[in-house]
Amino acid sequence: AQSVTQLDSHVSVSEGTPVLLRCNYSSSYSPSLFWYVQHPNKGLQLLLKYTSAATLVKGINGFEAEFKKSETSFHLTKPSAHMSDAAEYFCVLNYGGSQGNLIFGKGTKLSVKP
Amino acid sequence: EPEVTQTPSHQVTQMGQEVILRCVPISNHLYFYWYRQILGQKVEFLVSFYNNEISEKSEIFDDQFSVERPDGSNFTLKIRSTKLEDSAMYFCASTPGLAGRAYTDTQYFGPGTRLTVL
Numbered sequence: 001a002q003s004v005t006q007l008d009s010h011v012s013v014s015e016g017t018p019v020l021l022r023c024n025y026s027s028s029y030s031p032s033l034f035w036y037v038q039h040p041n042k043g044l045q046l047l048l049k050y051t052s053a054a055t056l057v058k059g060i061n062g063f064e065a066e067f068k069k070s071e072t073s074f075h076l077t078k079p080s081a082h083m084s085d086a087a088e089y090f091c092v093l094n095y096g097g098s099q100g101n102l103i104f105g106k107g108t109k110l111s112v113k114p
Numbered sequence: 115e116p117e118v119t120q121t122p123s124h125q126v127t128q129m130g131q132e133v134i135l136r137c138v139p140i141s142n143h144l145y146f147y148w149y150r151q152i153l154g155q156k157v158e159f160l161v162s163f164y165n166n167e168i169s170e171k172s173e174i175f176d177d178q179f180s181v182e183r184p185d186g187s188n189f190t191l192k193i194r195s196t197k198l199e200d201s202a203m204y205f206c207a208s209t210p211g212l213a214g215r216a217y218t219d220t221q222y223f224g225p226g227t228r229l230t231v232l
Contacts, residue, residue, distance in 0.1 A: 044207075
């Protein structure tokens with residue numbers, strides 16, 4: 001079965017400090033993995049995606065994620081948090097056995113303190 | 115930049131009433147999706163639509179639900195007789211579907227319609 005687990009429901013960091021949002025996945029197919037961000041009252045915006053090319057993926061706004069098959073992980077990082085990063089982040093899986101229906105993690109709410 | 119749009123942003127209805135949620139996907143996209151997020155829960159896949167027919171649907175998408183692409187631009191989700199448990203945020207998404215590899219494509223999401231069933 002395919003699944004996504006986001007290990008933290010809420011992460012709080014201070015502005016200027018690193019961000020780490022953790023995600024583990026389970027998939028019997030080769031997965032495509034995505035991170036989406038949702039700001040209040042906005043739609044889901046793609047941050048970055050992994051689709052079996054380079055394992056270190058760079059996205060928008062300074063975010064990046066590393067696909068680690070041995071650890072079945074796809075953690076999202078950013079070296080220095082900004083106040084505007086405060087939002088909910090979703091780790092999402094897609095796989096070749098589907099027609100594109102995404103499997104979402106429960107989300108991690110990121111708070112950024114001044 | 116092209117966006118997926120959804121209307122209305124918030125819909126309040128009485129239990130048992132029919133509702134239609136509307137979406138305008140990005141033009142030239144080929145695959146369309148509906149997802150829902152019940153408050154405090156995961157975003158869940160409902161249905162995918164390609165070439166004017168449903169290509170995949172989840173267990174949630176029972177006979178009370180239907181989708182339609184009535185013209186070249188709109189993509190609608192109809193709930194025939196709403197229940198209290200249908201209260202959720204409903205997201206529409208679309209993807210180019212290039213070379214038939216929908217599973218690697220980025221899905222572009224609309225801002226959602228919050229449905230409240232009283």
